[in-house]
Amino acid sequence: MIEIKRTIKYETDRVKGFGREVMSVPGCEQLEQCIQCGTCSGVCPLSIYMDHSPRQVMALTRSDFKREVLSSVTIWLCASCYACAAECPRHIRITDIMYELKQRAIQEGVYPRRFPIPVLAREFTRMAQHWGRITESLLVLRLLWRTNWLEAFGMWRLGLGLWRTGRFSLRHESIRQRADLTRMMASVDDVVIGALPPPAANHRRGAR
Amino acid sequence: MTTFAYYPGCSLKGTGRAYEESLLPVLAALGIKLEELADWNCCGATAYMAVDEVKACVMASRNLALAEQLGHRELVTPCSACYLVLNKTKQYLGESRAVAQVVQRALGLVGLSYQGNVPVRHPLDLLVNVVGLPAIKERVRDPLTGLKVVPYYGCQLVRPYATFDDQDRPTSMDRLLGVLGATVVPYPLKTRCCGGSLTGTLPEPGLHCAYILLKEAVKRGAEVIATVCPLCQFNLDAYHHKIAAKWGPVRVPTVYFTQLMGLAFGLPARQLGLHRGLVPFAFEAGARRPEREVVPPDRPPPATPACRAGGPLAS
Numbered sequence: 167m168i169e170i171k172r173t174i175k176y177e178t179d180r181v182k183g184f185g186r187e188v189m190s191v192p193g194c195e196q197l198e199q200c201i202q203c204g205t206c207s208g209v210c211p212l213s214i215y216m217d218h219s220p221r222q223v224m225a226l227t228r229s230d231f232k233r234e235v236l237s238s239v240t241i242w243l244c245a246s247c248y249a250c251a252a253e254c255p256r257h258i259r260i261t262d263i264m265y266e267l268k269q270r271a272i273q274e275g276v277y278p279r280r281f282p283i284p285v286l287a288r289e290f291t292r293m294a295q296h297w298g299r300i301t302e303s304l305l306v307l308r309l310l311w312r313t314n315w316l317e318a319f320g321m322w323r324l325g326l327g328l329w330r331t332g333r334f335s336l337r338h339e340s341i342r343q344r345a346d347l348t349r350m351m352a353s354v355d356d357v358v359i360g361a362l363p364p365p366a367a368n369h370r371r372g373a374r
Numbered sequence: 375m376t377t378f379a380y381y382p383g384c385s386l387k388g389t390g391r392a393y394e395e396s397l398l399p400v401l402a403a404l405g406i407k408l409e410e411l412a413d414w415n416c417c418g419a420t421a422y423m424a425v426d427e428v429k430a431c432v433m434a435s436r437n438l439a440l441a442e443q444l445g446h447r448e449l450v451t452p453c454s455a456c457y458l459v460l461n462k463t464k465q466y467l468g469e470s471r472a473v474a475q476v477v478q479r480a481l482g483l484v485g486l487s488y489q490g491n492v493p494v495r496h497p498l499d500l501l502v503n504v505v506g507l508p509a510i511k512e513r514v515r516d517p518l519t520g521l522k523v524v525p526y527y528g529c530q531l532v533r534p535y536a537t538f539d540d541q542d543r544p545t546s547m548d549r550l551l552g553v554l555g556a557t558v559v560p561y562p563l564k565t566r567c568c569g570g571s572l573t574g575t576l577p578e579p580g581l582h583c584a585y586i587l588l589k590e591a592v593k594r595g596a597e598v599i600a601t602v603c604p605l606c607q608f609n610l611d612a613y614h615h616k617i618a619a620k621w622g623p624v625r626v627p628t629v630y631f632t633q634l635m636g637l638a639f640g641l642p643a644r645q646l647g648l649h650r651g652l653v654p655f656a657f658e659a660g661a662r663r664p665e666r667e668v669v670p671p672d673r674p675p676p677a678t679p680a681c682r683a684g685g686p687l688a689s
Contacts, residue, residue: 191427192470211567211586215579243579246420247529247567252541261534268424282575290421294433298415300384306574324612331650333389341413346484350432353480357428362472 181232188227188270192362194263199256200224206250206260216240220250220260227263236271242283244268282313295351298341303334378500379446379492380408381437383456383604384416390453390604392647396632397452397497399646403513403639404505408450411440417459420571427466431473432480434463438494439486448493450500452632454530454603460494461535496531498602498631499538502546507553515640516659517555523634524561524596525551526587528606532565541565547631551600554638559596563587568609577616584609585617588624598655599628611652627655 189197207219218226218238226235235241244264251261271277272284289308293300303325310318328334341347386394401408414437422430438460441449451457467474468490481487501510525547532541539546542565548558568587572580588610591599601607610628617624629651636646637657648655 245570245572248533252533265423287421287424291425294416300416302388327652341415350480354428
């Protein structure tokens with residue numbers, strides 16, 4: 167059955183205030199200045215796989231289309247290469263805005279269960295916070311366990327190669343002062359970045 | 375001997391251990407000692423930023439505070455992601471006083487503090503701009519004559535904090551490899567993304583990024599790709615069988631630039647971790663003739679075609 171969907175957005179699809187909220191985060195203020203030139207989409211090495219181009223994500227975010235943005239695959243495909251941010255003529259930190267949108271999507275849970283990118287982010291932060299360091303081989307095993315463990319069989323060749331060359335380890339890397347790190351991280355548990363006062367105006371990046 | 379504070383990052387103790395194995399002896403050969411931060415923790419990489427910025431800042435700033443405590447002038451970090459995250463955190467704390475206060479309070483709980491005055495540098499920057507190319511050239515024992523190398527910088531070393539080189543067309547590594555005697559292959563994709571962590575999560579788009587880089591290197595006749603980042607090395611080295619199954623073979627080895635330096639310095643290959651690549655790479659110094667014919671000093675060099683405009687093409 168072919169799925170029929172309305173392709174034009176209505177005013178009622180907007181979630182008023184969403185754009186403002188994103189722009190209130192330090193580093194995201196410049197979004198207001200976007201001229202929709204499309205340079206970001208042009209330089210993005212992953213835009214060929216995206217449903218909304220980075221330029222469209224900027225426009226949708228600014229115009230409060232929260233659902234469309236947060237459920238878009240674009241925010242997850244961003245590999246943080248900063249090509250867009252480096253080339254943007256309005257000096258918009260597009261990569262940082264993508265981070266902000268990823269955070270919101272994780273908070274709202276609007277992605278398919280077992281979708282590997284947010285699962286990796288979650289497992290990574292858990293491991294980093296608990297052990298203080300990342301053991302890459304264990305992280306990949308955890309990721310496979312939480313997403314598609316059958317795929318582990320397809321990776322035997324890579325695992326064997328890494329094992330042979332001494333690059334695979336099952337021993338947890340860890341710091342000694344784990345309790346210190348836990349205390350530090352717990353102290354900022356309830357800090358919401360959007361609720362912090364915005365940075366001083368002179369720090370906003372205008373014309374170079 | 376000059377000493378710098380050293381933040382290795384998790385990869386250099388895991389899949390990227392060959393980077394550390396080659397970096398330390400190469401710097402030692404040039405009179406630089408790296409003192410590892412005691413009990414450093416993960417920088418948070420790109421994943422933490424996607425979950426919680428404030429926590430990401432707290433996590434990274436513990437390392438900056440430890441570096442200040444150690445008292446050396448500068449902090450050296452070889453991983454591009456660590457380099458970016460530490461610099462980003464510094465900038466973030468400088469820009470937003472509110473975030474800085476939150477971080478300062480968290481550090482204070484465990485008796486640390488952060489004043490914001492430790493510069494974070496990459497070894498490539500250190501080698502080219504502090505040690506200098508003449509000193510490196512002097513140390514070369516076995517020049518990499520005739521070896522065709524692609525200099526691949528990746529993204530996070532030069533963007534968005536291109537503190538020591540151009541963010542689109544960097545040349546530091548090109549010049550460095552040239553001094554080692556290698557033939558540097560012109561490579562327009564030198565700062566294109568390798569796919570980052572997508573290679574492990576969404577193979578199709580992630581591996582496609584790596585494939586494009588490898589294909590271009592093969593097309594340009596490269597014998598080896600030199601990289602500055604453990605994740606780039608992993609992506610370009612570890613997935614050849616998957617890439618070959620999807621788009622065809624593009625086999626070329628990828629090594630760290632410090633491994634090539636070590637070879638040129640005459641250090642043994644095994645000590646440089648060259649046995650750790652999944653695509654093997656070996657270079658026998660002195661086994662090759664220089665590419666360009668060496669002109670004996672008593673004969674004048676042959677005139678270039680431009681000087682003989684109008685004359686017969688072959689004479």
